Amino acid sequence: MYGDHSGTPEQVWSHDAYADDGDADFLALIQADGRVEPRDAMPNAYRASLVRQIAQHAHSEIIGMQPEGNWISRAPSLKRKAILMAKVQDEAGHGLYLYAAAETLGVDRSELLDKLHTGRHKYSSIFNYPTLTWADMGAIGWLVDGAAIVNQVPITRCSYGPYARAMVRICKEESFHQRQGFEILHTLSNGSPAQHAMAQDAVDRWWWPSLMMFGPPDDASPNSERSMRWGIKRFSNDELRQRFVDMTVPQAQALGLTLPDPELAYDDTTGHWRTGAIDFTELFEVIAGNGPCNAARMAHRRGAHERGQWVRDAAAAYADKHRSATATGAVA
Amino acid sequence: MSDTDIAAYALRLGDDALVLAQRMGDWIASAPQLEEDVALANIALDLLGQARALLTYAGALVLGADGGPRSEDDLTYLRDEREFVNAQLVELPDHGDFGHCIARLLVFSSWQYELYAALADSADQTLAAVAAKAVKEVDYHRDHATQWVLRLGDGTPMSRQRMQHALDAVWPHVEELFETDDLVVRLVSERVAVDPAELRTPVLAYVAAVVDRATLAVPVTTVRHSGGRRGIHTEAMGYLLAELQHLARSHPGATW
Ligand SMILES: [Fe+2]
Numbered sequence: 001m002y003g004d005h006s007g008t009p010e011q012v013w014s015h016d017a018y019a020d021d022g023d024a025d026f027l028a029l030i031q032a033d034g035r036v037e038p039r040d041a042m043p044n045a046y047r048a049s050l051v052r053q054i055a056q057h058a059h060s061e062i063i064g065m066q067p068e069g070n071w072i073s074r075a076p077s078l079k080r081k082a083i084l085m086a087k088v089q090d091e092a093g094h095g096l097y098l099y100a101a102a103e104t105l106g107v108d109r110s111e112l113l114d115k116l117h118t119g120r121h122k123y124s125s126i127f128n129y130p131t132l133t134w135a136d137m138g139a140i141g142w143l144v145d146g147a148a149i150v151n152q153v154p155i156t157r158c159s160y161g162p163y164a165r166a167m168v169r170i171c172k173e174e175s176f177h178q179r180q181g182f183e184i185l186h187t188l189s190n191g192s193p194a195q196h197a198m199a200q201d202a203v204d205r206w207w208w209p210s211l212m213m214f215g216p217p218d219d220a221s222p223n224s225e226r227s228m229r230w231g232i233k234r235f236s237n238d239e240l241r242q243r244f245v246d247m248t249v250p251q252a253q254a255l256g257l258t259l260p261d262p263e264l265a266y267d268d269t270t271g272h273w274r275t276g277a278i279d280f281t282e283l284f285e286v287i288a289g290n291g292p293c294n295a296a297r298m299a300h301r302r303g304a305h306e307r308g309q310w311v312r313d314a315a316a317a318y319a320d321k322h323r324s325a326t327a328t329g330a331v332a
Numbered sequence: 333m334s335d336t337d338i339a340a341y342a343l344r345l346g347d348d349a350l351v352l353a354q355r356m357g358d359w360i361a362s363a364p365q366l367e368e369d370v371a372l373a374n375i376a377l378d379l380l381g382q383a384r385a386l387l388t389y390a391g392a393l394v395l396g397a398d399g400g401p402r403s404e405d406d407l408t409y410l411r412d413e414r415e416f417v418n419a420q421l422v423e424l425p426d427h428g429d430f431g432h433c434i435a436r437l438l439v440f441s442s443w444q445y446e447l448y449a450a451l452a453d454s455a456d457q458t459l460a461a462v463a464a465k466a467v468k469e470v471d472y473h474r475d476h477a478t479q480w481v482l483r484l485g486d487g488t489p490m491s492r493q494r495m496q497h498a499l500d501a502v503w504p505h506v507e508e509l510f511e512t513d514d515l516v517v518r519l520v521s522e523r524v525a526v527d528p529a530e531l532r533t534p535v536l537a538y539v540a541a542v543v544d545r546a547t548l549a550v551p552v553t554t555v556r557h558s559g560g561r562r563g564i565h566t567e568a569m570g571y572l573l574a575e576l577q578h579l580a581r582s583h584p585g586a587t588w
């Protein structure tokens with residue numbers, strides 16, 4: 001998933017962590033790395049946590065359309081405009097697949113959207129940061145889609161079949177997004193001094209928030225354990241974060257851009273890049289609703305939904321009329 | 333036939349597609365439902381693709397001040413408002429009203445459909461090829477608009493009223509699409525262009541049939557706005573271009 005909302009355990013797990021773990025058959029299936037399908041018996045807590053995770057993932061996809069949608073009208077070339085439009089469209093598609101995957105668990109999209117609109121469901125905090133320059137389209141693609149891929153590739157092997165299958169398709173598209181973001185930054189970095197500065201500024205602003213997309217450190221994330229046992233989560237937050245850092249540092253070098261961490265250093269003994277300490281107080285502030293764009297993102301989402309109410313009502317009324325018209329026709 | 337004439341004609345069609353793509357792009361992340369974000373983005377992308385092909389062609393036919401061809405981006409980002417030659421219909425703002433977006437799309441896609449269907453036989457190979465590809469795309473746009481006009485017209489009492497108002501609002505801009513001028517007359521005689529006047533009957537017949545099925549009324553108005561082909565636009569156009577062009581113009585000569 002896009003990440004980080006696993007950070008506040010109470011919100012993710014409404015059940016006692018060890019109750020209702022599932023019967024022996026269920027656990028045996030999971031341990032054999034089998035796939036759970038919609039009609040299979042599953043523990044209520046497994047179902048509930050999947051619904052929440054898939055829904056929050058879906059919400060993140062659709063809220064994530066806003067920061068990039070913000071630059072469609074201003075894209076600086078028609079080629080970039082087309083790529084950006086297609087990218088934001090892909091994110092809408094990801095939202096659709098994921099809501100459909102959640103629906104296989106017996107909920108419906110309108111109910112999940114309602115939870116988003118009333119603040120009972122979260123979405124990834126990364127989208128509560130503003131997109132201030134064109135270079136942010138590059139930084140988001142490179143870092144945010146890049147982090148999303150690292151988070152999501154393991155979900156292609158998630159124990160719940162429909163979620164795993166949705167993720168296979170999504171990951172393919174996310175890797176295009178990441179490459180396109182890299183290419184935007186590469187062009188800027190090698191462009192005019194003003195363009196290079198724009199690219200560096202964007203990386204300075206997006207680097208730390210992208211590291212926080214993996215959620216809090218493992219020692220502060222107690223409920224990951226059950227998620228692992230159920231085959232919903234395969235790697236810990238810190239493992240995934242490390243994988244992302246190791247992948248990204250050489251790419252930053254190729255871009256000719258500096259990651260804003262003076263303590264970033266290669267550790268010869270482990271073969272990993274070590275970062276400075278991450279300031280998670282900022283992440284928790286943003287999760288608590290105090291990020292720069294939390295209010296704006298929610299207002300935009302609710303506004304679009306409310307302005308579209310008459311349209312959805314009309315479509316439903318039209319479908320009803322024509323269903324009954326067909327039925328009447330059949331009798332006559 | 334002169335290259336200047338062909339370029340001027342391609343520019344008109346390219347500007348139509350470009351400006352409507354810009355308007356449709358505003359709906360992505362703001363549509364009434366997720367399926368519609370996807371559908372409107374598809375339409376915007378198709379229009380943008382048409383614009384790019386047409387502007388590239390126009391820019392290659394007539395050399396710029398530096399003696400070289402003008403690129404799609406030169407034409408998009410570096411022309412001033414009075415040099416844009418799109419019909420006014422496509423620049424009208426929606427103000428977040430989906431009904432307005434759909435009313436405009438119904439009229440415009442019906443017009444583009446008839447236009448491209450005929451232009452596919454143009455004596456100009458490039459225009460013919462662009463049209464042959466675009467007509468299939470526009471067929472889908474027209475169908476999409478048609479389905480929505482039916483649902484909104486024949487949906488709830490409120491949606492019927494809103495859809496009717498939206499049709500009323502775009503109607504004063506419909507006749508401009510069918511205007512002929514000297515440029516078109518010259519190119520029609522060379523079998524390069526399609527005479528817009530000849531599109532009037534089939535386009536209005538299609539639109540009227542949809543409006544009628546949707547239990548709506550074809551608007552009656554004596555108001556006729558026009559001037560887009562001569563670079564006379566509505567006040568909304570300046571803001572559209574300000575947003576479209578600002579970044580590119582802030583970095584003269586940059587590549588992106
Ligand atoms: Fe996505």
Ligand SMILES: [Fe+2]
Pocket residue numbers: 091145173174177
């Ligand atoms: Fe993406």
